[in-house]
Amino acid sequence: MPFDAAQLLPILPEITILVTASLVLLVDLYLDDQQKDLNHSLTLVGILIAIALTGAVGGGEARVFFDGNLVRDALSDLLKGSILVVSLLAFVYARPWLRDRGMLVGEFYVLGLFAVLGMLIMVSANSFLTLYLGLELQALTLYALVAFDRDSRKGAEAGMKYFVLGALGSGMLLYGISMIYGATGSIEFGPVAAAVAEQEISNKVLVFGIVFLVIGIGFKFGAVPFHMWVPDIYEGAPTPAVLILGSAPKIAAFALAIRMLVDGLESLHTDWQGMLVILAVLSMGLGNLVAIAQSNIKRMLAYSTISHVGFIFLGLLSGSQQGYASAMFYTIVYAVMSAGAFGILLILGRKGFDAERLEDLKGLNDRDSWYAAMMALIMFSMAGVPPTVGFMAKLLVLESVIRIDMVWLALVAVFFSIIGAFYYLRVVKFIYFDKPAEDAPALLTTGGVRFAMSVNGLALLVLGLFPAALLSLCQAAFA
C-alpha cells in the first residue's frame, strides 16, 4: 500500500515525544553536570508541544490509519491529553529530587519520555499488535526506571521482580492475543469484533483468549490477585520512578482494557464481566484492608492503588457507555491524585533520606501549610470525601453498577471505601496534628513545583465542584 504522508498528521504528538526523547538522548552527551537542567527544559517543552498538538490534531470523526493499526478518536484525544498532562506534572515534581541526589541525568528523561511514548501508542492502538508494542515499550522503560538508582539494593530487587513478573504478565497477554487471533483470524479490533459477534462463545479458543486477556489487563492494572508486584515495586523503586509508574500508566492500562475488551470483544461482555467482578471485589477488599496496616506510605499508596483499580473495574464491568465513561473519569482523576501524592513525598525527601514512613509526614502543616493543605485535599479526594472530585468519581462508578442491578456489588464497594477512608484520614492526622520530627530536613521544593502542586491539588477541588466538563469529554469518547 502506498504511503500517504497525511497519515503522519494524527500521530504528531507521538512523533514529538519521540523526537524529544531522541534529542535529549543526544544533547545529554554534550552536557556538563551543571547543565543537565537543559534535559529537563527540553522534556517539558516537548511535552507541552505534544499537548498542543494533541489539541490541534484532535477532534472530529474517528479515523483509522496506518492500515488499520492506529486510530484517532475522542477516546484517544482525551487519554493522550491526560497522559501528557500527568506526565508533565511528574517531570516537574521529580526535578528537585533528582538534582539533590545528583541523579539529574538524561537517562531519566529519556526513559520517562519513551514510557510516555509507549502509553500514547497504547492509547491510539487499533490492533492487538500496536497495543502490545506500546505496552512493551512502556513496560521495558519502566523496568529500567525502577532500577534507575543503581546503587540501591532495594531498587535493583524491585526492578528484578518487576521485570520477572511483568514479563509473565505480558506473556499471558500475548498468549491471550494469539488465541484471539487464532479464533478470529485478525488482530485488528474491527474485524475481531465482527468475527466475535458472529461466533459468540461457540468457540472455546475465544473464551480462553478472553481469560488470558483479562489476566493481562489485571496484571497491568495491578488488580488482585495479579497485584503482587505493586507494593514491592512501589516501595523499592526510587520515588520519582514510582511517580511516573503510578500515575499515567494507569490511564494507559485503561486504554488497554477499553481497546481490547470494548473495541474488540464487547459482544462477549457477559464472559469478561464475571471475571472483572471477581477482580474488582478482591482488589477493593484486599487493597483497602491491607493498606490499613502499612507503616510505609509508599506501600500504603500501593495498596490504595489496588483498591482504586477495583473501583475502575466497577465502571468497566458495567458494560454500558455510562459505565465506561465513569471508569475513564475515575482513571484520569486517579492519575492526577496519584501524581500529587507522590509529588508531596518527593518534596519531603532529601539526599540520603526518602520520605517513606507515615511518620515522615508528621507536622507537614507546621513545615509548610500550603503543601499540607494540598496533601490533605489529595487524601480526602482519594478517600472520596465531597466536595473533592474523588467523591464524584466514586459516585459515578457506583451509579453505573447500580444501573445494571448489581446492587450488592455497589454495597460491597461502599463498605470497602468506608474501611479505606480510615488510612487516608490517618495521613491527614499526621499532617495536621503531629509535631514535625526534630531533625526534619527543609522541604525540597522550587517555585515550579509549588505552582504545579497547587494546580494539581486545586484541580481536585475544582473538578469536584464542576465535574461536568471532564465528564462530558469522557462521555463523548463513548458516544
Add this chain to the structure above:
Amino acid sequence: MNLLLVVLVPLVGAGLTGWISRFGRMKSAWMTGGLTLLSLACLAPSALAPFAGEVVVRRWPWIPEVGLDLAFRLDGLGLLFAIMILGIGLLVVLYARYYLPERDGLGRFYAYLLLFMGSMLGIVLSENLIQLLIFWEMTSLSSFLLISYAYRKQESRTGARMALTVTGLGGLAMLGGFLLLGEMAGSYELSVILTQGDAIRADPLYTPMLVLILLGAFTKSAQFPFHFWLPHAMAAPTPVSAYLHSATLVKAGVFLLARLFPVLSGTPEWTWLVIGTGLATLLIGAGIAFFKHDLKGLLAYSTISHLGLITLLFGLGTPLAAVAAVFHILNHATFKASLFMAAGIIDHECGTRDMRRINGLWKFMPYTATLAMVAAASMAGVPLFNGFLSKEMFFAETADFSSGFEYGWILPSLVGLAGVLAVAYSLRFIHDVFFNGDPIDLPKTPQEPPFWMKAPVAVLVAICLLVGVLPALTVAPLLKIVVAAVLQAPPPAFDLAIWHGFGLPVVMSLIALFGGVLVYTTRRPLFKLAERVEGQLLAKALHDWILAGLLHGSALATRWLDSGSLQRLVLTLVLSVLALGLVGFLDDGSPLTGPRAILPIDGVSLFMTAMLILVATATLVLHRRRLTALIVVGAMGLLVALIFVKFSAPDLALTQLSVEIVTIVLLLLALYFLPQHSPDESSWARRLRDGGVAILAGAGAGALTWSILTRPFDSISDYFLANSLPGGGGSNVVNVILVDFRGYDTLGEISVLALAGLGIHALLKDLRLPGLERDAEGRPWNWDLHPSIMAALTRLLLPLALLVSVFIFLRGHNQPGGGFIAGLITAVALIMQYLTNGVAWTHSRLSGNMYPLIGAGLLIATLAGLGSLVFGYPFLTSAYTHVHWPIVGDFELASAMIFDLGVYLVVVGATLLILIHLGLMHQASHPGPNQGEESL
C-alpha cells in the same frame, strides 16, 4: 437565585473572613455577623412561600451528563432549619467574639464557622440527594476543623478525629443508601422521591437501603451505639459546642429522618430500628448525663438523650409523633444552645467545668444563674417552658402508640424512667452549680460576664419562655407548615395548649418531676457506683475493639500475602492464572475439542514427541549438574530442528541448528563463572508442591493447544507461498519473507542485533571476572588450553566452513539458506578458531575489530533499500534478473541479495563481537605464563 445565595454567601464569605482578620479581630466578627445577616436577608424573599403552602424549588444545570442539577428547595422543614441555623449562628458569632481569648485572631474560627454554616444550610435546602450528601460530608469536614480548633490539645485532636471518622463513614454508608433510593425512585430529586413512598417501601431492596441511610443519620445524630463521638467532641471551644451540638450538626441526622419520613416510615423495619435506637439512646444518654461531673459532659450526654427522644418520636411513625418530634427539635435547639453558652460563661469565669468544684455561683453571677436555670428547667420539662410542651406530647404519643401492644406498658415506663433521669440531671446542673455551698478551689474568682456574652443566652431563654407560655401564638403557624412538609400531607390537628386535662402524660410528667428530685437526693451513693463501672462504656470500647481488630486483621493479611518473596509472588500468579483459566475451561458454551478431524499418528512424530518429553524430563532431573544439563538442552534444540525438517521447513531447521550451536557456545562461556553444581535448596514438600503446580500449568497449556489444534485455521502462509516467486523472485519462501515481504522488519532486526552487540561490548569491556580455578573435586583446569591436534583440524576446517557459508548465502533466495544462516555459519567457523587456537593466534591473523563489519552490513542493507527509491519504487522493493554464469549455470540475481549481504555481515560481526567479549572476561582464571589476551 436567592436560595443559592443563602448557601453561597457563607461559603464564599468564609474565605473573605479569614482574609479580613488580618485587619483586626473585630473586623472579622463584624464580617461574619454581616454575612450571616445577608444570608438571612437572601432567605427572606422566599420565606413566606411555605406559609402559603408552596414549595420553592430552584435549579441550575450542574452535571447534565448524569442528570444532576444544582437544585435547592425551600419548604417548611427547610425554612425551620435555615432559620435555626442562621439565627442561632448569629448569636454564636456574637458570643464567640467575647468568649474566645483576646490573643485569638478569630479569622480562622469565623472562617470555619461560616464554612460549616454554609454546608449545613446546603443540607437543609438541597432538593437533590447527591447534593445533600456532598453538603453532608462538608459538614463533617468543617465540624472537624471546628472541633480541632485548639489542635495543640491532645483531646481536641482525638475528639475531632473520632467525630470525623464516625460521621464521615456514616456519610459513605448513606451514599450507598441514597444510590439505592435514587435507583428505586428513578431520580435523586426529592420532589420525585417524596411522591413514591409506597413503591419504595415495597421494593425488595428497601431494607438494605433503609439500614444504610439510617447508619448515616444515626452516626450524625450520635445515636447509640455511635454516640461516643459526641462527648469527645466537647473538646471544641464552647461556642462551637453551642452551635454544632445543639442546633445544627447533630440535628442533621434527625433532619434527614424528617426529610425522608414520608418515604421510609411506616414499615416494621423502620419502626423497630428507629424506635429501638431512639429508646436506647434516650436512656443511655440520660443515664450517663446524670453521672458526668464535667458541665459540658453532662450537656453532651443530655443532647444525646434528647436526640434519642426525637428519633424515637420519628420511629413511632404517626403524624402527631412527627409534630412532637419537629417541635422538640426546635425546643431542644433553643434551650440546649443557651445552656451550652451558659456553661461556657461558667467555664470562662471559673476556669474549670468540674461540678464538684463549681458550687454556689448564685452569689457571684445571679443573672447568668437565672438564665441558666430557666433553660435547665425547660430541659427538664417543667411547665411554662417550651421543653415541657414537646415532652408532654412525647409522653402522650408513646403512651398512645404502645396501648395497642400486649407488653405496651414497657415503652411508657422506660420513657418515664428517661424523664426521671432528665429531671435529675437538670436538677444537678442547677443545684450543684448555683447552690450547694461554696465554690471549692476555683482557679479564678467568678463574676458576671460582659453584657454581650449574656445577651445571646437571654435571647434564647426568652424564646423558651415565649414558646412555653404562648405556644399557639408563636410557633403554631411555623410548626404547621413544617409538619406539612415532613408528612407531605396536610398536618394533623394538634393543640399546643399548656393544659390538656388530666391524663397519662400529666401523670408521667409528675412522676418524672418527683422521681427526678428523688434520684437527685440519693446521688452520692449512685456516684460511687458509677465510678466503679466507669471506663467500661460499651460503645467506645466496641469502637476501639473494631479498630484494633481491623488493624490486626490487616497486619495478618499483610504478613500472609505480602512476604516479598519472588517465588511466592510467582506462585500466586500462576495459581491465579490457573484458577481463572479453569473458569474458561468450565464454561460450557463450547466443547474443548474442535471439529477438525484428528490425523493419524505416524511413527516419526511419535518418536520425536517421546524424545521431547524424555529430553525435557532429563533436563529437569539433571539441572543441578550444569554442564550435563546444557548438553541435554542442546539435544532439545536439535530435536526442534528435526521437527522443522519433518514439517518440510529445511530453512528453519538450518537456522535452528546454527542458532543452537551459537547459543550453546554462549552458554558455555557464561557457565564458566558458575559453580558446576547448583545446591539443593528446596525441601521435598516444596518440590512436590511446585511439581504439582507445574503439572497443572502444563496440562492447562496442553489443553489450550489441543483446543486450538483441533480447530480449522486459516494460515497466512498461503499468501506467501503464492506470491513468493512471482512477487519476490525466490522460491525459498522464508528467505523471500525475510528480505522482501518483511524487509523492513529484517532491517530493524539487524539494527537491533548490531545495537545489542554494541551494548554487550559496552557492558563487558574491561570487565575481568575471576572464574573458578578448580572444579568441584578440587582438580585444576587442564594445562593444555589448546590441544594441537584439535587446533590443526579446525584450521583445516575453516576454509571449508567459509565455502559452505558462501554456498548457503548464494543459494539462499531459492533454496534453503540465506544471509542469516550463512552469517551464523561463518561466525561459528571463526569462533572455532578462537576456541581451539586462542585469541592471540587468531587476532594475529584476523582483526578483532568488528565495528567496520557491522557498520558496513548496516550501510549495505540500508543502501539496498534506498536503491529502489532511486528507481522510483518504494523503499526496499526487490528486482531480480537471471544471469548465466560459466560454470554454475543459470543463476538468478536479485537485488534483495545485496540486502541479504548486509544481513550476513551484521550477523557475523555482532555474533563474534558478543562471543569474543564473553570469552575475554575470564582470563584471570587461567594461571600460567600465557596470561593476558592469550587465552580463551
